[in-house]
Amino acid sequence: MLHTVNKSPFERNALESCLRLAKKGSAIILFEDGVYGAMAGTAKSDMVASRTGDYEFYVLGPDLAARGIAEDQIIGGVKVVDYGGFVDLAADKGTVQSWL
Amino acid sequence: MAFEFDTEGVKKTFTFLNRKAPYGTIYALEVLETVLITAAFEQHANIVFIDDGVYQIKKGQDTKAVNMKNFLPTYGIIEMEKDDADEDEDIDMVWRIIVEKESMEARGLTEDDFKVGVEVLSSAELAEVLDQSDVVIGG
Amino acid sequence: MKFALLVNEGPFTHQASDSAYLFAKAAIEKGHEVPRVFFYYDGVNNANKLSEPQADDRNLVKLWGALAKDHEVDLVVCVAAGMRRGIKDDILAEGFRISGLGQLIEAGLGTDRLVMFGD
Numbered sequence: 001m002l003h004t005v006n007k008s009p010f011e012r013n014a015l016e017s018c019l020r021l022a023k024k025g026s027a028i029i030l031f032e033d034g035v036y037g038a039m040a041g042t043a044k045s046d047m048v049a050s051r052t053g054d055y056e057f058y059v060l061g062p063d064l065a066a067r068g069i070a071e072d073q074i075i076g077g078v079k080v081v082d083y084g085g086f087v088d089l090a091a092d093k094g095t096v097q098s099w100l
Numbered sequence: 101m102a103f104e105f106d107t108e109g110v111k112k113t114f115t116f117l118n119r120k121a122p123y124g125t126i127y128a129l130e131v132l133e134t135v136l137i138t139a140a141f142e143q144h145a146n147i148v149f150i151d152d153g154v155y156q157i158k159k160g161q162d163t164k165a166v167n168m169k170n171f172l173p174t175y176g177i178i179e180m181e182k183d184d185a186d187e188d189e190d191i192d193m194v195w196r197i198i199v200e201k202e203s204m205e206a207r208g209l210t211e212d213d214f215k216v217g218v219e220v221l222s223s224a225e226l227a228e229v230l231d232q233s234d235v236v237i238g239g
Numbered sequence: 240m241k242f243a244l245l246v247n248e249g250p251f252t253h254q255a256s257d258s259a260y261l262f263a264k265a266a267i268e269k270g271h272e273v274p275r276v277f278f279y280y281d282g283v284n285n286a287n288k289l290s291e292p293q294a295d296d297r298n299l300v301k302l303w304g305a306l307a308k309d310h311e312v313d314l315v316v317c318v319a320a321g322m323r324r325g326i327k328d329d330i331l332a333e334g335f336r337i338s339g340l341g342q343l344i345e346a347g348l349g350t351d352r353l354v355m356f357g358d
Contacts, residue, residue: 001230001231004354006254006255006258006356008310013151017119017150020202020223021150021200021223021226021227021230022227022230023227023231024228026231030248031258032254032255032258033254037262062261082265083261083262083264083265084265084268084269086262086265087136087242087262087265087269087271088176088269090242090266090352090354091240091271091351091352095231095233095234095235095236095352096236096352096353096354096355097115097117097230097233097236097239098236098239098355098356098357099119099239100119100239100357100358104276105275105345105346105348105349105350106349107345107348107349110348110349112348114344114347124279127280130279130280130320133319133340134279134340134343134344137339137340137341137343137344140341140347141341141348143344143348170297194322214247234347235347236353236355237245237343237347237351237353237355238353238355239357
């Protein structure tokens with residue numbers, strides 16, 4: 001399965017709930033305001049950093065760029081993809097579930 | 101142009117994920133409308149309540165003084181659809197109404213607080229149900 | 240592969256409609272099909288032809304229309320959600336049509352993936 005998260009972990013619990021209910025081995029893509037969850041060095045970084053062994057994490061590059069986040073500010077193990085990469089994940093990983 | 105889909109004989113499991121509290125936003129109401137339509141297609145459905153969504157089915161809602169439609173009775177219709185599907189052997193349709201235990205307990209609720217009969221599943225059990233879904237709506 | 244999209248927000252409050260549009264465009268560029276996009280909740284505002292964004296802003300209503308025309312994307316506005324918000328035939332932009340929620344379930348059944356964009 002592919003889980004999508006589009007909310008900042010500082011504002012909503014979408015990422016927290018996704019990490020509680022996504023089956024291990026699933027792919028998770030952070031996009032829109034969700035990309036803040038992929039940043040290293042924040043008070044919320046551990047949410048993703050501590051689970052890179054359980055899930056494949058992806059973040060949408062155009063949303064990072066729009067928010068002034070450089071790729072070297074991203075948590076290790078999180079892969080940056082473009083919209084085409086997002087489509088590939090949706091095609092390859094099975095059912096898509098959105099956490100809003 | 102209306103695209104013609106070939107859906108003859110297609111059977112899928114739809115999961116309707118309710119994560120938002122009622123009334124503060126419209127999300128709860130419009131998901132309900134989608135659930136009811138799904139019955140007409142005789143598809144399998146999981147109606148799942150997690151996070152603040154568990155407040156949607158809390159008993160005793162009275163919306164008269166806030167000028168909004170009380171949609172608690174609609175969950176009764178969903179429960180009837182589920183019971184019909186369970187009882188009628190000619191209908192190949194399994195509906196489940198599920199509440200996540202962790203969300204319920206975190207909000208100080210028990211099964212007795214709900215207007216409809218629910219299955220209470222742990223996060224790990226619910227994760228399996230979600231993973232087996234073909235289409236997820238709501239969230 | 241066939242993708243159906245569900246768009247639950249309008250073009251001027253949330254990023255959801257833009258994300259959905261860019262996803263649809265990328266999918267088509269990769270050789271996939273997007274036979275239907277279903278607009279629900281405030282997403283019905285994507286179909287308002289009276290919408291006039293400022294000159295330096297994108298016009299998503301027209302972009303959807305062009306995508307529909309060039310790639311046979313069926314843009315369906317939910318009748319109940321639309322009526323509540325005043326989105327009726329006389330203000331419906333080119334490329335969109337109004338129909339029932341059953342079209343969403345049908346799209347879920349008739350495609351390989353349903354991808355939802357909202358708030």
